[in-house]
Amino acid sequence: MSLNFYRRVAFGLSLNEKPDKDPLNWAINQLDNIPDLLWPGTIPTEKDLRKKYGEWVYGDREVLRKKFKNDKHAYRKAKDELRIKTGERYFELNEHAIRHFQTKYSKQPVFERFWLFWGNHFAISEKDFLAEFSTGPYQREIIRPNMVKTFEEMVQSVTTSWCMIHHLDNSESFGPNSKKGMEWGETINENHARELLELHTVSPNAGYTQEDVIQLAYIMTGWAHKWDRRNLETGDIWFDQEMHQKGDKIVLGVKYKNDAKRELAKVIHDLATHPICIKFVSTKLCRHFITDEPTDEMIKPVIEAWNKSDGNLIEIHKAVITQAYKYNENTHKFHPPEIWLMQLSRMFDLNIPLSFEKMNYTFKSKPNNRQRQLSWILREIGHSPYRAKQPNGWSDLEVDWVSPELLLRRFWFASVELPMLVKSGNRSHGFILACLKNNFEDHKNMASLIDNFRFGTSDYDLGQKYGVICNLPGVLKI
Amino acid sequence: MNCTRRNFLIGGSTTLFLSGYFPKISFASMQKKNLIIISLRGGMDGLTAVPVIGDKRLKKLRKKLILEDVLNLNSDFGLHPKLEIFHKLWQKNQAGFVHATNIPYTGRSHFDGQNLMETGAHIPYKEKTGWLGRGLLASNIIGKGLAISLPMPLLLRGVPQNNNFFPSPDFVETKLIDQIYNEFKGEHNELIKSTLDTIRQRPLSMQIATDSDDRKKLALEAAKQLKDQSGPRVAVFDLDGFDTHAAQGGVDGAHADELEEVNKIVTILHENLGQAFDNTLILTLTEFGRTIKQNGGYGTEHGYGSAILMAGGLLKKSQVYTDWPGLKKKELFEGRDLNSTIDSRAVYNSAMSICFNQDPEFLRKKVFWGDELPDLSQELFKI
Numbered sequence: 053m054s055l056n057f058y059r060r061v062a063f064g065l066s067l068n069e070k071p072d073k074d075p076l077n078w079a080i081n082q083l084d085n086i087p088d089l090l091w092p093g094t095i096p097t098e099k100d101l102r103k104k105y106g107e108w109v110y111g112d113r114e115v116l117r118k119k120f121k122n123d124k125h126a127y128r129k130a131k132d133e134l135r136i137k138t139g140e141r142y143f144e145l146n147e148h149a150i151r152h153f154q155t156k157y158s159k160q161p162v163f164e165r166f167w168l169f170w171g172n173h174f175a176i177s178e179k180d181f182l183a184e185f186s187t188g189p190y191q192r193e194i195i196r197p198n199m200v201k202t203f204e205e206m207v208q209s210v211t212t213s214w215c216m217i218h219h220l221d222n223s224e225s226f227g228p229n230s231k232k233g234m235e236w237g238e239t240i241n242e243n244h245a246r247e248l249l250e251l252h253t254v255s256p257n258a259g260y261t262q263e264d265v266i267q268l269a270y271i272m273t274g275w276a277h278k279w280d281r282r283n284l285e286t287g288d289i290w291f292d293q294e295m296h297q298k299g300d301k302i303v304l305g306v307k308y309k310n311d312a313k314r315e316l317a318k319v320i321h322d323l324a325t326h327p328i329c330i331k332f333v334s335t336k337l338c339r340h341f342i343t344d345e346p347t348d349e350m351i352k353p354v355i356e357a358w359n360k361s362d363g364n365l366i367e368i369h370k371a372v373i374t375q376a377y378k379y380n381e382n383t384h385k386f387h388p389p390e391i392w393l394m395q396l397s398r399m400f401d402l403n404i405p406l407s408f409e410k411m412n413y414t415f416k417s418k419p420n421n422r423q424r425q426l427s428w429i430l431r432e433i434g435h436s437p438y439r440a441k442q443p444n445g446w447s448d449l450e451v452d453w454v455s456p457e458l459l460l461r462r463f464w465f466a467s468v469e470l471p472m473l474v475k476s477g478n479r480s481h482g483f484i485l486a487c488l489k490n491n492f493e494d495h496k497n498m499a500s501l502i503d504n505f506r507f508g509t510s511d512y513d514l515g516q517k518y519g520v521i522c523n524l525p526g527v528l529k530i
Numbered sequence: 531m532n533c534t535r536r537n538f539l540i541g542g543s544t545t546l547f548l549s550g551y552f553p554k555i556s557f558a559s560m561q562k563k564n565l566i567i568i569s570l571r572g573g574m575d576g577l578t579a580v581p582v583i584g585d586k587r588l589k590k591l592r593k594k595l596i597l598e599d600v601l602n603l604n605s606d607f608g609l610h611p612k613l614e615i616f617h618k619l620w621q622k623n624q625a626g627f628v629h630a631t632n633i634p635y636t637g638r639s640h641f642d643g644q645n646l647m648e649t650g651a652h653i654p655y656k657e658k659t660g661w662l663g664r665g666l667l668a669s670n671i672i673g674k675g676l677a678i679s680l681p682m683p684l685l686l687r688g689v690p691q692n693n694n695f696f697p698s699p700d701f702v703e704t705k706l707i708d709q710i711y712n713e714f715k716g717e718h719n720e721l722i723k724s725t726l727d728t729i730r731q732r733p734l735s736m737q738i739a740t741d742s743d744d745r746k747k748l749a750l751e752a753a754k755q756l757k758d759q760s761g762p763r764v765a766v767f768d769l770d771g772f773d774t775h776a777a778q779g780g781v782d783g784a785h786a787d788e789l790e791e792v793n794k795i796v797t798i799l800h801e802n803l804g805q806a807f808d809n810t811l812i813l814t815l816t817e818f819g820r821t822i823k824q825n826g827g828y829g830t831e832h833g834y835g836s837a838i839l840m841a842g843g844l845l846k847k848s849q850v851y852t853d854w855p856g857l858k859k860k861e862l863f864e865g866r867d868l869n870s871t872i873d874s875r876a877v878y879n880s881a882m883s884i885c886f887n888q889d890p891e892f893l894r895k896k897v898f899w900g901d902e903l904p905d906l907s908q909e910l911f912k913i
Binding site for chain 1: 642694703704732
C-alpha cells in the first residue's frame with residue numbers, strides 16, 4: 053500500500069508517526085467515537101458566541117447607526133471599537149486555530165477528515181456575521197456530535213440549528229394561512245426548503261418540482277428564532293405555531309398530515325432515507341475520498357453499508373474508507389488548498405496554529421498579526437473554510453481549484469510564507485528528507501529536485517526547497 | 531432569422547477566416563471588442579448615483595441625504611459629483627445610464643440577489659454558472675475572460691480556461707514552476723499542466739507582486755491586457771461596500787466613497803485603454819437598489835430598482851435610458867422602492883451581442899432560457 057493512503061484519508065504522517073502494518077485497520081479504527089477537541093485555549097459555546105453576535109448587531113444597528121447618523125468617520129471609529137469589544141474580529145481566528153490544531157494533532161485524523169467533509173456538505177456560506185461568530189461552533193456542536201449517529205439524526209440537528217436557520221432565512225418564512233402570515237400579509241421564504249432538498253438530502257436527481265419545494269417550505273414554517281428587542285435575531289430556535297402553515301402537505305408524493313411541529317421530523321425521515329439521497333450523499337463521500345468522478349462500482353458498497361446499517365454514519369464512514377483503500381493505487385484526487393495546508397502542517401510540523409497562550413485575546417485591541425496569520429493564509433490561498441460563497445459549500449472538484457492565481461498562491465505560500473513557519477529545530481536538510489521519506493515512496497526523486505539547496509538553511513533556501521516540494525504533482529494530489 | 535447587417539458581417543468574416551485566406555491586414559482592422567463588468571455588491575443606490583432633479587418627494591424623504599453640487603446630465607437627471615469621469619465621457623457621447631432597472635429579483639437578500647445578478651436566473655442558487663460565462667461559451671469565445679479576483683467569480687463560470695489576476699502579497703518566483711513542470715506527467719495532470727502553461731505565458735507585468743487591495747494597479751494591469759489584440763475580451767471587477775444602512779450621506783457620505791472607487795477604476799481604464807476604449811463597453815451590475823426613504827441611521831434599506839452606469843466608445847450616445855416609473859407612493863415598488871421598468875438582463879444580453887458579435891436572439895435563448903428580454907442594442911449601443 054502506498055504511503056499516499058495516509059494523505060488520501062487523513063493528513064499524512066508527522067515524524068513521530070510511522071506507517072502502520074495494516075493501514076486499512078489503522079484508518080477504520082478511528083471512526084467509532086468522537087475524539088476530544090485538543091485545543092488547550094478557549095473553546096466558547098455556540099450559545100455564548102450567539103450572545104456576542106447579538107451584542108454586535110444590537111450595538112451597531114440599534115445604537116451606533118442612530119448615534120452617529122451625521123458623521124461617517126465617528127461612526128466608523130465607534131464601529132471598530134465595538135468590533136473589538138464583541139470579538140467580531142477575533143472569534144473566527146480562534147475557530148480556525150481549534151480546527152487546525154485538531155487536524156494537526158488528532159490521534160484520529162481520519163475522523164477529522166470526515167468532520168471537514170460534513171461541515172462542508174452542510175455548509176454555512178458567508179452571510180451576515182455567521183463566519184465571525186457562529187459557523188465555527190456550529191461545526192463543533194452540531195456537526196461533530198452527530199458523526200457517530202445516523203445521517204437522519206444529523207439532518208434533523210442541522211435543519212433545526214440556529215446557524216442553518218439563520219443562514220437560509222427560515223425565520224422569515226411564514227405560512228400564508230398561519231395566524232401571523234395572515235395578520236402581517238407574509239408568506240414563505242423557500243430558501244431553506246430548497247437547499248434541504250437540493251444540497252442536504254435528495255438532490256435534483258429526485259426530480260422534485262417547485263410545488264414540492266413550496267410544500268416542504270410549508271412544513272418548515274414556524275421553525276424560527278425567537279425575537280426580542282435586545283437579542284434581535286439571535287434568540288434560540290423554537291417552533292412558532294403562529295407562523296406554521298395549517299393543513300396537509302405533500303412532498304415527493306408523500307402526504308404529511310397537519311401535525312404542527314412533528315411534520316418536520318417525518319419529512320426529514322423520508323428524505324434522509326430516500327434511495328436517491330443515499331446515492332447522492334454516497335457519491336459525494338466517494339468523490340471526496342476517491343476521485344472526482346467515482347464510478348457506480350466504487351459507490352455501491354457504500355450504499356450497501358448505508359442500507360444495512362439504516363444510515364449509521366460509523367458504518368458508512370468505514371465503507372468509504374474501505375473503498376478508498378481498495379482504489380488507492382489507481383485513482384487520483386486533487387486536494388483543495390485547506391487540506392493541502394493541513395497536510396503540510398502535519399507532515400512538516402509547521403508552526404501553525406499559533407500557541408493557545410499567544411491566541412489569548414483581551415477584547416481591548418485588534419487581534420495582532422500573529423493571531424491573524426493562519427486565517428490570513430487561508431484567505432490568501434483561496435480557502436477560508438467558513439466563508440464559502442454559496443450554500444453548496446466549497447467544491448470538491450479539481451477543475452474549480454485550478455486557476456492561474458489559485459496555483460500561484462500555493463507557490464507563494466510554500467516559497468515565501470512557509471519558511472517562516474518552520475520551527476527552529478527543523479531547518480536542516482535532513483529534516484525535510486526524513487519527512488519526505490515518511491510520506492512518499494518516491495522521496496529520492498523528490499529529494500533530487502532540491503539537492504542544489506542541500507546546504508541552505510536560510511528562509512530563502514527553505515523557500516526554494518518547499519516551493520518545489522509542496523507543489524509537485526504527487527503533493528497537490530494523490 | 532432576419533439577416534441584419536451585423537449577422538451578415540459575422541457570416542462574412544467567419545467564412546473568410548475558415549477558408550484560411552484571411553488577409554492579416556484586415557484582421558488587424560477588425561478590432562477586438564471588450565466587455566467590462568464591474569460588480570457593485572451590497573446594493574448600489576441608483577438615486578444617489580443618478581439623482582432625479584427637482585422631485586420634491588425625493589427631497590422630502592431624504593432630507594439628510596441631499597446631494598449638493600450635482601453634475602448636470604439633462605433636464606431630468608443629475609450625476610453624483612464623485613462620478614466625474616462619467617460626466618467627462620458624457621460630453622463625448624461615451625457615458626450613459628440605464629435607470630429604474632434591475633434584475634427581476636424583489637427579495638432584498640444580498641446573498642440571493644448577488645447570486646441572481648451573476649447567474650441571471652430567477653431562483654437563487656439554482657444555476658451554477660454565470661450569464662457572462664454562458665454568453666462566452668455560446669459565442670465560442672474560450673479562454674478570453676479575465677477576473678480581477680482570486681476565485682473565479684460565478685459570473686464567469688460556465689466557460690473554461692479563464693484567467694484571473696489577483697496577485698499574491700509577495701513576488702512568486704515562476705522559475706520554481708520551470709523546475710517542476712516536467713514532473714506533471716500523464717493525463718490526470720493535464721489540467722494543472724495547462725494552467726501552469728497559462729501562468730508561464732503571462733506577460734511579465736502579470737508576474738509581479740502587487741498589492742491586491744490597490745485597485746488602481748489591478749485596473750492598470752487589466753487595461754494593459756484588454757488593450758492587447760490577442761488578450762482577454764471580457765474583464766470582471768468586484769467592488770463591495772454599497773450596503774449603506776447608516777451615514778449614507780450626500781456628496782461625502784459612505785455611498786459616495788464607493789462611487790469614488792467606481793470612478794477610479796473607470797478613469798484608469800479610460801486613460802490606459804487608449805484607442806481600445808473606443809471598442810469597449812463598461813457596465814455596472816448590482817443586486818438591487820435602495821429604499822427611497824432614509825432610515826433612522828440616515829442610511830437606506832435594501833430596495834429594488836437601481837441604475838446601470840455605462841461607459842465606453844461602443845455606446846450609441848450619452849443618454850439616461852429609462853422608462854421612468856415615478857416616485858409617488860403608488861408608483862413605488864411595494865410603496866417604498868424605486869420600481870424596475872427595465873429588466874437589466876436585457877441590457878447585458880444586448881451588450882454581449884455587441885461585444886461578442888452575436889445575434890441577441892440567439893444569446894437570449896442560450897444564456898437566459900429564452901426569457902422575454904427586448905433587444906436594446908439599437909437604442910444603447912453602436913451597431
